[in-house]
Amino acid sequence: MSNHFPKELIDRKAREKIIKEINRNILVEASAGSGKTSSLIHRMSALIKSGKFKVDEIAAITFTRKAAIELKERFQQKIEDSFRETEDEKEKG
Numbered sequence: 001m002s003n004h005f006p007k008e009l010i011d012r013k014a015r016e017k018i019i020k021e022i023n024r025n026i027l028v029e030a031s032a033g034s035g036k037t038s039s040l041i042h043r044m045s046a047l048i049k050s051g052k053f054k055v056d057e058i059a060a061i062t063f064t065r066k067a068a069i070e071l072k073e074r075f076q077q078k079i080e081d082s083f084r085e086t087e088d089e090k091e092k093g
Contacts, residue, residue, distance in 0.1 A: 018043050022052070040060055041078050044058050045075075048082075
């Protein structure tokens with residue numbers, strides 16, 4: 001899996017754990033604008049790519065409806081982008 005976060009982030013290792021440690025549940029608590037949504041989207045994508053989980057088996061809880069809508073939209077976009085990348089690789093290979 002590629003590195004999704006710049007090396008200069010102080011909490012880079014914690015962020016990478018969110019994505020890579022998919023065999024256990026996690027709780028992410030951080031201030032606004034800290035990258036929670038991006039980290040969760042990468043994690044949910046990793047769960048799907050692992051083949052161990054389906055979209056309807058993932059629970060992601062937010063504190064506001066606005067955050068839930070944003071998470072859903074960004075996750076949908078990530079899944080669509082990943083699908084397109086996979087299709088492009090199939091065409092090249």
